[in-house]
Amino acid sequence: MDFSLSPKLVDLQQRTRAFIAEQVIPLENDARQGAHGPAEELRDELVARARRAGLLTPHASPELGGMGLSHVEKAIVFEEAGYSPLGPVALNIHAPDEGNIHLMEAVATEAQKARWLQPLVAGHTRSCFAMTEPAPGAGADPAMLQTMAVKDGDDYLISGTKWFITGAEGARFAIIMAKMEDGSATMFLADMDQPGIRLERLMDSLDACFTGGHGVLHFDRLRVPANDVLGEIGKGFRYAQVRLAPARLTHCMRWLGQARRANDVALAYVRRRQAFGKPLGEHEGVGFMLADNELDLHTSRLSIWHTAWALDQGSRGNFESSVSKVFVSEAVWRVVDRCVQMLGGQGVTSETVVMRIFRDMRAFRIYDGPSEVHRWSIARKILSEKH
Template identity: 65%
Template sequence: MITLSSELLSLQQKVRDFIQQEVIPLEKDPRQDSHGPSEELRQELLSRARKWGLLTPHASQEMGGLAWSHLEKAIAFEEAGYSALGPIALNIHAPDEGNIHLLDIVANDEQKQRWLKRIVSGEIRSCFAMTEPTPGAGSDPSMLQTTAVLDGNDYIINGHKWLITGADGAAVAIIMAKMEDGTASMFLTDTDVDGFILERNMNAMDSCFTGGHGVLRFENLRIPKENVLGEIGKGFQYAQVRLAPARLTHCMRWLGQARRAHDVATEYARNRQSFGKRLGDHQGVGFMLADNEMDLLTTRLAVHYCAQVLDAEQKANYESSLVKVISSEGIWRVIDRSVQILGGQAMTDESIVCKIFKDARGFRIYDGANEVHRMSIARKLLGKQI
């Protein structure tokens, strides 16, 4: 779908106005570093979104959200993504966005009241601890090394995690661990407890995720049975519940960032003089701008298509794999061409495109490396499992 109803156009304009008026003016705010915005800046952004009625719109109404459809999210999240601070302001950033979706579906009432409602309100943040250093789980979650052993009424968790987005400052964590029978389960825990250790923050290429990317260690972390998320042994199944929609929302947000880079490059090409004419009038530059437009349109169509599949209450694992690869590679081409058009200025933080370039590179890796998605697509095609 690309022709929008009047209601969707109104929503699009509302989020666009919010980003322009309330978020972009804070992009140079000093309350952020290489590990993302500070908690103080995050709370200010949340406060502004709350006043506009745009806070955590994807959550269920019961939990305090607006229960937006996937198509509504596709339109609004792209607009929010126009600024790296936009998803944080609307409380639709990773990993909280995916965790909210997972908890809404799987958590019991007590867990929702204890943790989910507070994440939805923006009071606290969460993290999702699955990825591990070698030889642990990465693209292949079956390689989990973190263990959970039943001890009376508790599970004892031991293991090592890394690249855990938002770990620093998160109040609650969802931990994936391997059971004694080889299955996997998910566990909820507060982070200010004995045995939950944030070893360090990793110096990552990107700086758009609140809390950066942390290394965690669990040393005899004791988690009561009542904090098991869902049922024991269904961790891999629940991971799919989380990953398909969260994978698509990444595509939505990064589409906004790519559009921002393209807009900056287009404006520059329109006004910069080179060899006696506008930069954009040189065919080499003009063609790059045209290619950007095609990649943006292709990505948007793919995202809207998958959103409608999800809105039809289909799993969309296959479709989200297709769209994740299409989107991550399409937006990267757009951003890379934009850097080339801007030339030297895009190599420094004088241009927002420099930050977008560094932030966006990881998209081809996280939420499943593109090669893994291609492998999954091919397997389903050959096995006719679509």
């Protein structure tokens, strides 16, 4: 594995870093933000700025208007975008749209791409991914899927309830995972403005970084034409893996950027803040936290780059992405927690961005598979020697 970056990639890294510093960070305290994320108006402004800077949706294929970045290239750019909580929103690389774009490029028909994917890549619309359900439905175990799709002539009727659906409010369309009558699973595309879809409520959550929040969706005999099946009937679980392995990793990339930001804020503070006759950073207890942060940041980056490299070599990356998801989610949490400690009162108030990062980041150890589920999966593969 070559750790050097091409001149072209270094230029893109620096362009992204400058864009975040000059165009995005100044909007972090914009009033157009609330408990359920940035408002659509703020998102539209951020997207417009990224479009003018030539940085919008860089992971999409050049045919769709993106840069066609490799996984390793995404690791560089997404970390830079993640330096601000608003950066992924601006570049149109936030969840769930980033993963949906990747999936639809691989699976959708040309007609589906023209209808749903192209506007999504252009930043004109948003989407959501509806899989998680209330008990006894699917959560970490997708085999528990309860939402049903029943054949009705040339159409399908979908009924069920989904929750924790990120970006649900204001999304133009949804990718819905539903169980078929034979027990298999299928993905369906559906516009969100249909009478068979109801956004019941938005859920209060620790994080507030996703436009559209996290919603509860109810499907009541939603009619979906056969032409709107995403991919093939019965292959929903297989397509979920096409989406999830890279999506787990892009989460890691973005959150690494946020952890680096928190560390930079804390480092600047302990360099200038005096206590007991010298700067805080010169006290051994604080210095050890700085060292541990550097260890976690560096090792997280290596784990991300290795998994990205494996994906670029054509590997499915399921084992590697699980390893990265567990390690990085826990490592960056340790980094930000130490930053809160170093900042003291400023770490637990909105005097710095660190409190916001701390709140947003806690969910990362749960979504896209809790650490415990990934550890269980890793152990099974180790025992079976299938990794």
